[in-house]
Amino acid sequence: MTARSLRRRLGAAWRFLLRDKKAMVGSIILLVLIVISAFPSWFTPDDPTAEVYNPGVGLSWAHPLGTTSFGQDVFSQLMAGTRQSVMIALVVGLISTVLSVLVGITAAYSGGLVDDTLSLITDVILVIPTFPLIIVIAAYTKSASFWTIVFVLVVTGWSYGARQLRVQALSLRNRDYLLAARARGESSWYIIGVELIPPMTSLIVANFLGAALYAVLAAAGLQFVGLGNVNTESWGTMLYWAQNNEALSAGLPLWALAPGIMIAVLGSALALLNYAFDEVSNPALRPVTTRRRRKVAA
Amino acid sequence: MRFLVRRLGFLLIALWAALTVNFFIPRLMPGNPAEAILAQFHGRLNPSSLKAIEVALGIGGHQNLLSSYLEYLRNTVTGNFGVSTSYFPVPVTTVISRALPWSLGLVGISTVLGFLFGTALGAVAAWRRGGWLDNVLPPSFIVISAFPYFWVGLLSIWFFSLTLNWFPTLGGYTETATPTLTWGFVGDVLWHAVLPAFTILLTSIGGWILTMRNNMITVVAEDYVKMARAKGLRPRRILWQYAGRNALLPNLTGFAMSLGFVISGAILVEFVFNYPGVGFLLLQAVSAEDYPLMQALFLLITVAVLVAIFISDVATALLDPRTRSSR
Numbered sequence: 001m002t003a004r005s006l007r008r009r010l011g012a013a014w015r016f017l018l019r020d021k022k023a024m025v026g027s028i029i030l031l032v033l034i035v036i037s038a039f040p041s042w043f044t045p046d047d048p049t050a051e052v053y054n055p056g057v058g059l060s061w062a063h064p065l066g067t068t069s070f071g072q073d074v075f076s077q078l079m080a081g082t083r084q085s086v087m088i089a090l091v092v093g094l095i096s097t098v099l100s101v102l103v104g105i106t107a108a109y110s111g112g113l114v115d116d117t118l119s120l121i122t123d124v125i126l127v128i129p130t131f132p133l134i135i136v137i138a139a140y141t142k143s144a145s146f147w148t149i150v151f152v153l154v155v156t157g158w159s160y161g162a163r164q165l166r167v168q169a170l171s172l173r174n175r176d177y178l179l180a181a182r183a184r185g186e187s188s189w190y191i192i193g194v195e196l197i198p199p200m201t202s203l204i205v206a207n208f209l210g211a212a213l214y215a216v217l218a219a220a221g222l223q224f225v226g227l228g229n230v231n232t233e234s235w236g237t238m239l240y241w242a243q244n245n246e247a248l249s250a251g252l253p254l255w256a257l258a259p260g261i262m263i264a265v266l267g268s269a270l271a272l273l274n275y276a277f278d279e280v281s282n283p284a285l286r287p288v289t290t291r292r293r294r295k296v297a298a
Numbered sequence: 299m300r301f302l303v304r305r306l307g308f309l310l311i312a313l314w315a316a317l318t319v320n321f322f323i324p325r326l327m328p329g330n331p332a333e334a335i336l337a338q339f340h341g342r343l344n345p346s347s348l349k350a351i352e353v354a355l356g357i358g359g360h361q362n363l364l365s366s367y368l369e370y371l372r373n374t375v376t377g378n379f380g381v382s383t384s385y386f387p388v389p390v391t392t393v394i395s396r397a398l399p400w401s402l403g404l405v406g407i408s409t410v411l412g413f414l415f416g417t418a419l420g421a422v423a424a425w426r427r428g429g430w431l432d433n434v435l436p437p438s439f440i441v442i443s444a445f446p447y448f449w450v451g452l453l454s455i456w457f458f459s460l461t462l463n464w465f466p467t468l469g470g471y472t473e474t475a476t477p478t479l480t481w482g483f484v485g486d487v488l489w490h491a492v493l494p495a496f497t498i499l500l501t502s503i504g505g506w507i508l509t510m511r512n513n514m515i516t517v518v519a520e521d522y523v524k525m526a527r528a529k530g531l532r533p534r535r536i537l538w539q540y541a542g543r544n545a546l547l548p549n550l551t552g553f554a555m556s557l558g559f560v561i562s563g564a565i566l567v568e569f570v571f572n573y574p575g576v577g578f579l580l581l582q583a584v585s586a587e588d589y590p591l592m593q594a595l596f597l598l599i600t601v602a603v604l605v606a607i608f609i610s611d612v613a614t615a616l617l618d619p620r621t622r623s624s625r
Contacts, residue, residue: 022437123308124315127607131562132580132599133319136592139584140327213444220446221566225581239449243570249467253456260449267444275440275508 016280026272033266037083044076074255077238078262084146084234085266088219092153093212099158100207104165105192108173115166122162130156131218138227145229149222153215161207168203172196202280209274213267220263235259305611309604316600320593321370324355325363351380351590379594384586390594394576398598401575404491405564408498412560413553415499416506420549421542423507424514425533436511439504447563451497451570458493465493468572494571502560509552513545520544547618553610558603 016023036042107118134152138144144152172178173196181191197204222228223236226244230237242256350373353366373379379390423432459467471486517523518541526536565577572578576595583591 022440120308120311124312127312127558127604128316128319129558129561129599129603131558131565132596135565135580135584136320136596137323137327139587139589139592140324217444217446218562221448221562224446224448224566225569225584227584239452243452249460253460256452257449257456260446260452263449264441264445267446268441271440271444272437275436 016276020276020279022272023276026269026276029265029269030273033082033086033269036079037086040080040083044079074258077233078235078258080233081235081238081259082262084232085216085219085236085263088146088150088153089212089216089266089270091150092157092215092219093208095150095154096158096211096215097161097204097208099154100161100165100211101197101204103158104162105169105196107162108166108169109188109192109196119163119166122159122166125156125159126163131221134218134222135225135227138222144222144227146232149219149228153218157211157214157218161211164203164207165200168200169196172199202277206274206277209270209277213270213274216263216267216270235263301615302612305608305615309608312604313601316597316604317371317374320597320600321354321367324589324593348380350378354380354593355589374597380590382583382588382591384583384588384591390591393579393591394594394598397574397576397579400573401564401568401577404494404568404573404575405498405561408495408564409502409557409560411495412499412502413506413549416503417510417546417549419503420507420510421514421537421545424511424518424545425537425541427515427518432511435507439507443501443504443508445501446566447497447501448566448570450501451494451567454493454497455570466490469574490573494567494573497567497570498560498564501563502556505552505556505559506549510545510549513548514541517541517545547614550610550614550617557606557610561599561603 018024103118103122107115107122133156137152138148141148178191178195181195186195219228219234220236220239223230223234224239224243226240228234228236228240230240236259238259239256242252242259349369353369353373377391381387382390382393385393419431419435423429423435426432455467459465466489469490471490520541523536523541526540531540561577564575565580567573568575568577569581576599580592580595580599582588583595
């Protein structure tokens with residue numbers, strides 16, 4: 001890709017962000033969370049693990065979200081926990097997407113027996129309920145570490161994207177410009193990398209966001225039931241400790257509700273961006289603007 | 299017919315894959331923890347259940363892989379899962395059969411309700427394109443579907459049970475009540491089911507709304523819908539009997555796809571509410587290191603999801619002639 005076409009693409013992406021409210025809100029939230037997870041110490045007034053304050057304090061200036069029943073500052077824990085959720089979202093999203101692209105495009109491009117085999121594997125993994133499987137694997141590994149969680153989520157999370165990408169690649173496979181590239185005698189790598197993948201960008205991005213969202217929710221659920229490493233700082237583990245100490249009935253609802261709000265905020269950001277990219281690849285879904293409506297009425 | 303045979307074949311392959319994964323997980327894990335737990339029960343288990351558990355969990359180590367694999371398959375098909383170690387000496391199948399009706403009731407009803415409401419709302423939103431429903435529903439449910447199921451459960455416990463005191467916080471029924479088939483007990487069960495069902499409904503309905511809306515937008519632009527309008531048919535009739543019917547078909551396939559996702563969420567919802575279903579039992583088995591029960595529950599949940607997917611495939615084939623003719 002030349003520098004000029006790259007600049008044009010980036011310009012188009014920037015204009016899309018400015019125009020689409022959903023994409024705008026989603027990317028601002030995501031950016032803020034990435035900054036927090038890169039520099040958590042800027043946002044944590046206190047050591048997140050230190051058990052040094054009065055336990056079970058409600059809202060105050062010193063503790064904007066109160067303290068836990070161990071005497072830790074909830075707000076500091078929340079900021080420190082951002083890193084793990086954001087990391088899991090990005091790492092699982094990235095690896096799953098690469099895997100989806102590899103499997104989906106190999107299947108569509110090769111056709112025949114390769115396609116049949118890969119599609120069968122994809123479909124089987126797609127229908128086996130993943131969360132019970134994750135629970136069983138985590139139960140055998142005992143307190144799953146970060147990379148165990150990443151591994152399990154990638155293994156179970158790539159299939160949906162692979163299926164979607166295969167369908168789109170199949171529909172592109174016999175377009176004229178691809179047949180022309182083949183007739184010119186271009187190599188398969190050139191055809192796939194330069195002709196086939198670029199038109200699928202918005203679907204690939206949507207898949208990245210979907211996989212990241214799945215990873216955030218599944219990892220949080222796993223840590224919430226105590227199958228993660230309960231001594232690390234993350235929103236899921238905060239929920240685990242809050243639940244184990246009956247934070248809700250002990251009158252400390254913020255301890256249990258705040259980490260969930262953060263998960264929901266990260267999840268919503270990913271989902272909003274995902275939806276916006278869906279509208280890019282399917283223009284029919286775009287919101288009807290007032291101008292267009294008026295034209296229809298007239 | 300050809301379509302159904304293909305789907306049945308796929309069902310069997312998926313079942314076999316799940317069984318095989320289940321067989322290899324304990325064998326691939328470094329330092330199989332099931333070994334230590336089962337050691338405590340030596341001499342107290344009858345030989346047949348001990349053998350079944352050893353074969354399923356890959357312990358004992360006195361057999362080759364192939365013969366224990368075959369024996370594991372035979373045990374699974376005949377329902378011999380051995381004995382639960384946390385409810386010793388009750389067989390795994392008995393423990394599961396006590397939890398199953400609770401999950402079927404809770405998850406089954408809330409999933410079907412979610413599908414029906416979501417589909418209807420999505421259809422209406424797409425029909426009145428640009429109306430208030432179409433502007434409000436999609437963005438709000440994009441946000442809601444990003445909430446963790448269990449957290450919505452925690453929130454509703456905090457708000458509806460602890461703050462407002464409207465519903466009980468935990469359990470499937472009042473602990474002092476004896477399970478009988480009286481109006482009083484049934485009412486008690488329903489009263490306990492409201493919050494967990496509401497949680498599952500709220501978090502799963504967004505998916506149905508969005509997919510139905512998107513299908514509907516495509517269908518409404520089709521020529522036969524324009525034709526129906528030109529004939530002057532009543533809008534309500536076009537909405538439900540012309541456009542809605544056809545937009546529903548892809549959603550039915552989507553129903554099968556997302557079922558696994560809903561089940562996963564329901565496991566955590568049952569955990570939050572201590573609801574005496576299969577999901578709660580699975581997590582209890584994990585914390586009690588009851589490996590035989592855990593493996594059997596994973597299989598049961600998988601089989602349930604696969605069978606439900608097959609049923610929705612059959613329904614799609616019955617309703618949509620195109621799926622029958624293609625491939």
